[in-house]
Amino acid sequence: MTISHTSAVEEQPTLATERLRLRPYRLDDAPRIKKLAGERDVAEMTRTIPHPYPEGEAERWIQQQPMAWQNGSSVTFAVTLRNKDETIGTVGLFNRQDREAEIGYWIGVPFQGEGYCTEAVEALIGFGIAELGVTRFYASHLKRNPASGAVLRNAGLRKIGKDSIVWRDGVSQEQVELYELLIEDEPPADD
Numbered sequence: 001m002t003i004s005h006t007s008a009v010e011e012q013p014t015l016a017t018e019r020l021r022l023r024p025y026r027l028d029d030a031p032r033i034k035k036l037a038g039e040r041d042v043a044e045m046t047r048t049i050p051h052p053y054p055e056g057e058a059e060r061w062i063q064q065q066p067m068a069w070q071n072g073s074s075v076t077f078a079v080t081l082r083n084k085d086e087t088i089g090t091v092g093l094f095n096r097q098d099r100e101a102e103i104g105y106w107i108g109v110p111f112q113g114e115g116y117c118t119e120a121v122e123a124l125i126g127f128g129i130a131e132l133g134v135t136r137f138y139a140s141h142l143k144r145n146p147a148s149g150a151v152l153r154n155a156g157l158r159k160i161g162k163d164s165i166v167w168r169d170g171v172s173q174e175q176v177e178l179y180e181l182l183i184e185d186e187p188p189a190d191d
């Protein structure tokens with residue numbers, strides 16, 4: 001994975017993997033987010049993506065991202081194929097605090113099952129370690145969403161437990177699986 005900074009040091013960089021580019025979102029990505037994240041199969045597996053997807057929501061969300069990067073609370077990347085600039089999904093680090101960050105992601109239905117999410121999350125973790133100093137990554141997924149658990153295991157996280165949470169309707173309970181990845185500090189060099 002390579003990390004490309006733009007001229008301003010404080011700007012969010014772009015990451016490149018074998019098949020993907022992970023870049024900051026732009027306003028012209030809004031129609032793709034609405035189309036791909038707006039699909040029920042994607043939205044209903046997440047805690048935060050609304051369904052049906054409201055008009056103007058993608059633009060509003062994209063406009064929040066530079067501030068979240070600047071204040072250090074979260075960082076999101078548009079996932080694109082290397083040879084095509086259109087977004088196929090999102091990965092991000094959320095709730096950043098005390099060198100900990102929560103991993104979140106979705107990949108559009110037409111692009112699922114190709115290993116793209118695994119590749120993007122691996123790059124995201126590499127970036128989080130190298131550039132943000134994150135030492136604990138954590139994530140959770142619905143028990144009825146085993147593909148998400150496979151992504152987390154592929155990227156090196158281990159299952160640490162399970163929980164029951166109130167779901168999006170504010171009423172129903174959902175079983176979730178909890179994962180984490182601890183990054184050990186480098187051992188001190190021998191004299």
Ligand SMILES: CC(C)(COP(=O)(O)OP(=O)(O)OC[C@H]1O[C@@H](n2cnc3c(N)ncnc32)[C@H](O)[C@@H]1OP(=O)(O)O)[C@@H](O)C(=O)NCCC(=O)NCCS
Nearest residue numbers: 042045106107112113114115116117118141146147148150
């Ligand atoms: C979960 C999601 C991000 C995976 O994206 P993806 O690009 O298809 O992921 P990958 O191709 O990298 O890996 C998918 C893994 O799930 C596995 N998988 C797919 N369907 C599965 C199923 N029904 N049961 C078990 N494993 C399954 C695949 O075999 C693969 O694992 P492997 O590499 O060990 O074989 C995508 O399905 C998605 O966006 N879903 C809706 C939103 C969502 O769930 N977001 C995460 C919320 S926690």
